[in-house]
Amino acid sequence: MADFPHTVAELGEGELLSRIFPRLGGPRMLLGPGDDAAVVAAPDGRSVLSIDTLVQDQDFRLQWPGGYRTTGYDVGWKCAAQNLSDINAMGAVATSLAVSLTLPGETPVSWIEGLADGLSAALRALGAENCTVAGGDLGRGNQLVVTAAVTGDLQEQNPVLRSGALPGDVLAVCGGLGQAAAGLALLESSLPYAELGSRERSLTAAQSRPCPPLAAGPAAAAAGAHAMMDISDGLVRDAGRLGKASGVRIDLDPEALRAEAEPLAGPAATLGADPMSWVLGGGEDHGLLAAFAPGQKLPRGFRRVGTARAPGDGVRVVTVAGAEPAFVGWDHFGG
Structure with missing residues (x-):
């Protein structure tokens, strides 16, 4: 028998969060998810900050004409990659990332778990394993929207503009x-x-x-x-x-x-x-x-x-x- 529940509407916000956050984390977190905001170490004393958004049918399709189905893992990976790239372009190293998800109620729970896994895997595979996923936000909407804000450490160098x-x-x-x-x-x-x-x-x-x-x-x-x-x-x-x-x-x-x-x-x-x-x-x-x-x-x-x-x-x-x-x-x- 398949696991129940199948969709985020059936699961509820609290239980969904409990399935997402164990898949994430990182070494720089001083205070993680559970409070109104996270606390993350900033060794350089300065933080580089960037934010980017992926919108269904604008930045990705769930179903492509040739038959490929975009997985949550794909979108999680791409979310991490495009945000890490902006920090990289300043000559900095990513330190923390917060994710906001807007989800239709019928979104499969497995798709969101895949997104968390893809996000975490990208951080490791791309060389940003020291970047902490510090928390985020959940909301309901008519289409999938994934927004991430990321901070970076200049490591005592000047930013490259x-x-x-x-x-x-x-x-x-x-x-x-x-x-x-x-x-x-x-x-x-x-x-x-x-x-x-x-x-x-x-x-x-x-x-x-x-x-x-x-x-x-x-x-x-x-x-x-x-x-x-x-x-x-x-x-x-x-x-x-x-x-x-x-x-x-x-x-x-x-x-x-x-x-x-x-x-x-x-x-x-x-x-x-x-x-x-x-x-x-x-x-x-x-x-x-x-x-x-x-x-x-x-x-x-x-x-x-x-x-x-x-x-x-x-x-x-x-x-x-x-x-x-x-x-x-x-x-x-x-x-």
Whole structure:
């Protein structure tokens, strides 16, 4: 016989919390769930803070056209990854995370338990095992919404801002570029998920369970990166933001971009897509974009993709296939 109850409405808030929190935790917690707020150690005396939200049918689908079903584990993992990436982009190390869940009453209890497991697994697998899940909030609504706020420790370093790039700086990326966008295109297609090969499935995993390079942020900060940011909305859009904040123009190198696009050529041909559009416009790999002094040895994992020029306040793709890309990144309200 299946375990009862099956849904969060049948279980109730108190019992649901009792199933979630034993799956979470962490070493920095001075006072954990049970009071009105948690107390978490802040060794540096400063805290970096960020917040991000995943909304059903906006940021993920429960059922994809090809048959893939998004699990709670997927959403928990992705929630952790995108929030940890923002802390990483400041050169900091995540210390605590609080999660707010809005749930329809018919949500299966097992889906929420999977979310807690995915969140906890991502912290361990991505190298943020010292990040404490300090608590959160539960509410009822018409669709699934997962919001997380995360704090970070600068470890006595200065934060790396978007606004520090200088003329002549080398622009470099670390982490995936275009892979999550390719995975999204595969999930949105009518190709049966069960028939996808291992390469295609690895791309769908990059979308559902991204792996930001968390060691790279503090390493870039220690190496003296002038500017840095998370690539969450696409290389062109986010490079433009870095350029505007720094007062420089970013020239993206077409040869470097072609090298990034080449491994995606096979899946792109299957879908009749342009792999360059994924490289330029896809951001959910949650890699890093950083500016380094010319001639400086790039930290491990970083690849050059462009140069900062003056004067300016945006981005220019020097020439890719003779034309500007049609899609240059994600905008929640821009279509």
